[in-house]
Amino acid sequence: MTARVGIVVRTRQRPDFLRRALDDIAAQTFSDRRVVVVNDGGDPGEVDCVVSEAGVDAEIVHITPGQGGRCVAANAGVRVVGTEFVALHDDDDRWHPEFLARTVAWLDAHPGDAAVSTATEIVYEEDRGGRWVEVGRAPFWAGMQRISLSEMFSVNRAVPISVLYRTAVHGEVGWYDESLEAVEDWDFYLRILARAGFGYVAGEPLAYWTQRPDATGIAANSMFALADAHVRDDALVRDRALEQWTRREGEGLPLYLAALQDRLIVRLDERAREHAERLRAEIRDDVRREIDAHQPLWSRLRRWRRGIGRR
CATH class of the missing domain: 3.90.550.10 (Spore Coat Polysaccharide Biosynthesis Protein SpsA; Chain A)
Known part of the structure; x- marks a missing residue:
């Protein structure tokens, strides 16, 4: 067998x-x-x-x-x-x-x-x-x-x-x-x-x-x-x-889907750029808040550096 x-x-x-x-x-x-x-x-x-x-x-x-x-x-x-x-x-x-x-x-x-x-x-x-x-x-x-x-x-x-x-x-x-x-x-x-x-x-x-x-x-x-x-x-x-x-079946559906795919890619690129810009803005805001919170320290540091430079 x-x-x-x-x-x-x-x-x-x-x-x-x-x-x-x-x-x-x-x-x-x-x-x-x-x-x-x-x-x-x-x-x-x-x-x-x-x-x-x-x-x-x-x-x-x-x-x-x-x-x-x-x-x-x-x-x-x-x-x-x-x-x-x-x-x-x-x-x-x-x-x-x-x-x-x-x-x-x-x-x-x-x-x-x-x-x-x-x-x-x-x-x-x-x-x-x-x-x-x-x-x-x-x-x-x-x-x-x-x-x-x-x-x-x-x-x-x-x-x-x-x-x-x-x-x-x-x-x-x-x-x-x-x-x-x-x-x-x-x-x-x-x-x-x-x-x-x-x-x-x-x-x-x-x-x-x-x-x-x-x-x-x-x-x-x-x-x-x-x-x-x-x-x-x-x-x-x-x-x-x-x-x-x-x-x-003809070219209708593939043509439509190809165009739809292109539009989706463009939209995804736009959303990615918008998201990146929001992140950059949030980082800038965070940096500014940190600088403002420590402004007295930055002022003392600048005065100290100017004093070192005059010696």
Whole structure:
């Protein structure tokens, strides 16, 4: 029988991270899984060696250098697993041991949800003597209780390590967009939310999104290393959606909203200037009151300074 959960591990020239990711998967309490490691243009022999030594069975898909990328790697892995559910476990991220058990239970209990995310913790790491060591943690969207389309319009509220979804949803919303270099997960989640439920397991963090703000080169996080691509592709996704709306509904509402936005920005600038002027006036008044209250002292100080000058 086919395993219920497929786990796609995207990796590229990071054997230590890959080794840690496979150990992380091996620690899951849910064992009905199939693991596919997608080597995105790295050394095949290096990846083969790490996988052969891992404590979990895993298949490997090798992508030729120059022909991959984040989306290509994700799609290649998902197409291979052929399971009921699928999760992307990038090589540098981690899970709570109960992540799969609890997300599978959620989707079993909520058939109307195409995907589910969990409370997530950001884990900060630094290079200490050639080893990446945890130096701090912070909640990702502290207090969040749901995944909603309206909030997702503003900014991504989930990261791949926190999401398990039904593989069949690709047949409804399409695959990861290989024209994007970044934000492919956000774009995919928007398409899911437009058609189906997206559950959320609140409470204890079950996913750990590692970040290395100071890292460069191959060890860097995509959100830092691909910062310019994030900005560009974010705008591309929004512009494509606006173009689709305009073709269907016309230009009226977007034109009105653009003008309204400009007027709001002007008004905010005016209010900021008015507020700054009020603060300056209040400071001047406070200074004058202090000077008046201590006028005798200032007079004695001036007389003393004049006396010093005559000596």
